[in-house]
Amino acid sequence: MNNSTIRLTSLVKTSGCAAKIGPAVLHKVLEQLPTFSNEKLIVGYDTSDDACVYQLDDSTAIIQTVDFFPPMVDDPYVFGQIAAANALSDVYAMGGTPATAMNLMCFPSCLDISIMKEILLGGYEKVKEAGAVIAGGHTIADPTPKYGLCVTGFAHPNQLLTNSNARTGDVLVLTKPLGIGIMNTAAKAELTTPKQQKKLTQVMTTLNKYAKECTNNLSVHSCTDITGFGLIGHCCEMASGSKKTIHIHSEDLLLIDGAEEYASMGIIPEGMYHNLDYLQDKTAFISDISQCKKDILFDPQTSGGLLLSMPESDANEFLSRMECYSPWSRIIGEVKDYEQIPIQIS
Ligand SMILES: Nc1ncnc2c1ncn2[C@@H]1O[C@H](COP(=O)(O)OP(=O)(O)OP(=O)(O)O)[C@@H](O)[C@H]1O
Numbered sequence: 001m002n003n004s005t006i007r008l009t010s011l012v013k014t015s016g017c018a019a020k021i022g023p024a025v026l027h028k029v030l031e032q033l034p035t036f037s038n039e040k041l042i043v044g045y046d047t048s049d050d051a052c053v054y055q056l057d058d059s060t061a062i063i064q065t066v067d068f069f070p071p072m073v074d075d076p077y078v079f080g081q082i083a084a085a086n087a088l089s090d091v092y093a094m095g096g097t098p099a100t101a102m103n104l105m106c107f108p109s110c111l112d113i114s115i116m117k118e119i120l121l122g123g124y125e126k127v128k129e130a131g132a133v134i135a136g137g138h139t140i141a142d143p144t145p146k147y148g149l150c151v152t153g154f155a156h157p158n159q160l161l162t163n164s165n166a167r168t169g170d171v172l173v174l175t176k177p178l179g180i181g182i183m184n185t186a187a188k189a190e191l192t193t194p195k196q197q198k199k200l201t202q203v204m205t206t207l208n209k210y211a212k213e214c215t216n217n218l219s220v221h222s223c224t225d226i227t228g229f230g231l232i233g234h235c236c237e238m239a240s241g242s243k244k245t246i247h248i249h250s251e252d253l254l255l256i257d258g259a260e261e262y263a264s265m266g267i268i269p270e271g272m273y274h275n276l277d278y279l280q281d282k283t284a285f286i287s288d289i290s291q292c293k294k295d296i297l298f299d300p301q302t303s304g305g306l307l308l309s310m311p312e313s314d315a316n317e318f319l320s321r322m323e324c325y326s327p328w329s330r331i332i333g334e335v336k337d338y339e340q341i342p343i344q345i346s
């Protein structure tokens with residue numbers, strides 16, 4: 001086959017955040033590793049947070065994160081945009097501002113190098129939009145293409161947001177629609193319409209920068225981004241870290257058009273099953289919910305939205321600020337005192 005006709009997604013088995021190793025395996029390995037103790041390491045990996053945070057002095061904390069994955073779209077430029085938006089997101093989820101980024105590139109010898117250039121240009125565009133700079137990178141020959149960034153950002157230590165400080169009485173706001181993994185699986189099978197593909201691309205390439213900026217001067221107790229472990233996986237990290245129960249109102253979730261239909265056809269990424277396996281004992285369904293909606297709750301999201309735990313009055317102000325950026329933000333649940341299980345869904 002001519003290398004200009006090879007579809008990027010034909011070279012990968014699993015794509016986007018759905019390619020992440022399942023949470024069960026990850027936690028099993030990580031709990032066997034020694035942990036570093038350093039008083040300046042304010043956030044390490046023990047709370048499964050989005051990035052690590054190291055305090056430099058009284059007014060500056062450095063935030064670092066790394067994320068890369070195989071392509072979920074065939075357009076190399078769009079893949080670069082999505083991978084960069086996803087990698088930058090962890091800095092926003094910690095309440096920080098990205099400063100520098102390094103490219104991580106794995107590239108197959110069977111592809112034309114113009115494709116590598118396009119992927120990197122897509123990444124450059126998003127890093128520029130973020131107001132950060134690309135400062136270098138690392139490139140490996142690899143039969144499965146992968147791209148992402150290692151990002152460094154900064155925040156004032158008092159303005160850091162972690163995933164383990166949700167408070168009883170908070171509401172939960174989600175800033176992007178769900179069903180991204182299912183839609184990407186349908187797209188790989190060439191089932192999605194051009195309209196669905198356009199919407200999906202718009203969701204994945206949108207930076208969480210705008211959501212983070214809309215929290216300025218509002219009270220946010222906890223934050224994370226919804227990515228590979230799905231809505232329930234990342235809610236569970238927040239609930240467990242905060243020692244609370246999170247109650248999700250499934251009727252209030254915004255789903256990408258087509259996600260329920262494809263889920264009902266069984267078009268579901270393997271990562272959904274890994275997430276479900278790990279999370280089903282931590283989740284109580286307290287009313288009847290359709291099977292396809294349940295699948296979407298555990299669906300791995302690539303470059304998903306921010307999940308914010310905040311007082312209801314601040315959440316309403318946040319929603320009105322977000323109206324100028326996207327129509328996707330919703331209040332989707334609430335935080336309660338711990339009630340025997342981390343997640344309840346009605
Ligand atoms: N190989 C590893 N060694 C040490 N820590 C790891 C490793 N892989 C993941 N982690 C840690 O496990 C936690 C969860 O990782 P994960 O990649 O799911 O976080 P994340 O970057 O927020 O995810 P996403 O990119 O989907 O938003 C993080 O604290 C991360 O630093």
Ligand SMILES: [Mg+2]
Pocket residue numbers: 049050090093224225226227
């Ligand atoms: Mg994250």
